[in-house]
Amino acid sequence: xxxxxxxxxxxxxxxxxxxxxxxxxxxxxxxxxxxxxxxxxxxxxxxxxxxxxxxxxxxxxxxxxxxxxxxxxxxxxxxxxxxxxxxxxxxxxxxxxxxxxxxxxxxxxxxxxxxxxxxxxxxxxxxxxxxxxxxxxxxxxxxxxxxxxxxxxxxxxxxxxxxx
Numbered sequence: 800x801x802x803x804x805x806x807x808x809x810x811x812x813x814x815x816x817x818x819x820x821x822x823x824x825x826x827x828x829x830x831x832x833x834x835x836x837x838x839x840x841x842x843x844x845x846x847x848x849x850x851x852x853x854x855x856x857x858x859x860x861x862x863x864x865x866x867x868x869x870x871x872x873x874x875x876x877x878x879x880x881x882x883x884x885x886x887x888x889x890x891x892x893x894x895x896x897x898x899x900x901x902x903x904x905x906x907x908x909x910x911x912x913x914x915x916x917x918x919x920x921x922x923x924x925x926x927x928x929x930x931x932x933x934x935x936x937x938x939x940x941x942x943x944x945x946x947x948x949x950x951x952x953x954x955x956x957x958x959x960x961x962x963x
Contacts, residue, residue: 811860818869820844826898861915871899873912892928
């Protein structure tokens with residue numbers, strides 16, 4: 800798969816975990832002040848990602864590469880619904896961690912990553928795919944058919960309990 804002329808999109812592998820953990824840190828540290836030092840987080844996240852990128856896991860990942868350097872990623876978590884007697888697929892998807900390095904944005908890379916994840920969702924006939932966008936990413940998701948729904952509810956953990 801290809802997006803921009805110098806960018807290729809491919810499934811992530813366990814060998815990509817360390818680079819993906821670095822991207823995760825860059826993504827989240829740009830949004831909120833880190834509560835964990837970068838080296839410890841990257842080591843912990845690398846272990847987590849390595850496990851999730853093995854075959855048979857509920858997580859899928861795609862990476863954007865520019866000359867063999869990972870410059871972007873998107874993750875898709877698959878989760879089952881309780882069996883249903885109506886004609887409705889019994890799987891949902893959760894898109895997370897769509898990130899492209901700032902200097903690589905504006906070339907269609909984010910759209911190509913999201914398109915790869917949406918192809919997987921379509922192939923698996925997922926009932927619904929959910930995500931929490933940043934204000935900057937809303938238009939990208941809308942172009943792929945995402946919309947704000949009135950019937951989705953969310954309960955977030957109180958900030959004072961997050962570190963407990």
